[in-house]
Amino acid sequence: MSGTFLYEGKTKIVELAEDGQSVILTFKDDITAGDGAKHDVLDLKGQYCSEITARLMHYLNTKGIYTMFLNYIPPNKIRARKLKMIPLEVIVRFKKAGSFVRRYGGNEGEDLPGPLVEFTYKSDVMHDPLMCVEHLEALGILSREHATIIIDEAKKAAMLLKEFFTLHGFELWDIKFEYGFDESGNICLGDEISPDTMRLRKAGEIFDKDIYRRNLGNPLEKYEVVLNLCRSILL
Template sequence: MEKLYEGKAKVLYPEGEDTLRVYFKDEATAFNARKRGLIPGKGVVNNKVSAALFRYLEAHGIRTHFLEEVSEREMRVKRVEILPLEVILRFRAAGSFAKRYGLEEGTPLKGPLVEFSLKNDPLGDPLICPEAILALGLAGEAELEGVRATTLKVGELLKAFFAERGLEVVDFKLEFGRREGEILLADEISPDTMRLWDMETGEPLDKDRFRKDLGGVAEAYQEVLRRVLGEGV
């Protein structure tokens, strides 16, 4: 099947006018692709975790692009026009946020913080304020408010979901797309796009293990999958 698009973590294949097949790769990148590597089994984990979380969110009223899993590494999704934005929800200071403001990693925030960044690899995905998003016509006012409200709701749902599985959601990144006048949650939700800390040990079980050369990366991803599928803590 001819590729429609290949990114750092996924390949998209067309399946007609309305649907796409998403293939999840084992390749890993960090720091705007300046660091590259391979995490064996990552594609399988991210596909299965994303599918489980999309189903969970759909069951709680969140509209997504997800349709079904079609193989260990592939899912079928609705075609959407991706907004050129990354939406980050933070519960603690970590990563670039902690560095930006000189905070200790893990510092709790007074409340959930929604940030936006422009999806632009050459520019390094810079932060962008809501006023600039509107001024540049990247999203409408109602769309932006809907994205913000949905992100906060997703945050509540994911915190509850992972807390039951002994994991704390520190932060995560979402992407959204337009389809027939509706804004849908799109892309993926996986250890690639979230910070997940074990509630007992504080150990990260996410892509930070790759970013920081902590070791045990593939094992951490498999542990997240095990817990997401309800196989115990």
């Protein structure tokens, strides 16, 4: 299944579907880190991440979170709502890790007092700089009202996913979301939810892209574990 080409990113191709109202996202086997400085192609990675995204977004839809997801097209495609994406990464953190520790100190895995939301500007060249709400307003990226909505929605979505993974014995340390506006101007959760976009741990083991970032081997064995637990969510 293919449509009119719209955009190709590091890990996905976006095409306008035949109905002209939705898009088809094809998940590639590419994996990157360090703002694209590190790049490899891993067989089945696109298939794993597309199905995990489909099942987790469907789960969020059933819980009242508005996501792009419409249906899964095996093995590595998703039909989604057409969105005008906001050039931000919205990170919800439950524990100190990654860039948070590099900026502010503390120990990896140390609890934060509650879910903490960060905005970063999507730019590999600028290394995704951290932004506050006043930055978003001043640069015309997002109004204060829409930023407040996204903060609230991101916390709700992250808490639901945290609860889901906790039931399966996993800890969700943090997660990155991306949002866009639908054709009616409503804010909608888009892009991807997979081990590429979260830190997921179980009994000291890593089940996310940190395996790749830290040169600990091929992460797909652990991605497959995440996929199998997500298959408890019926599509």
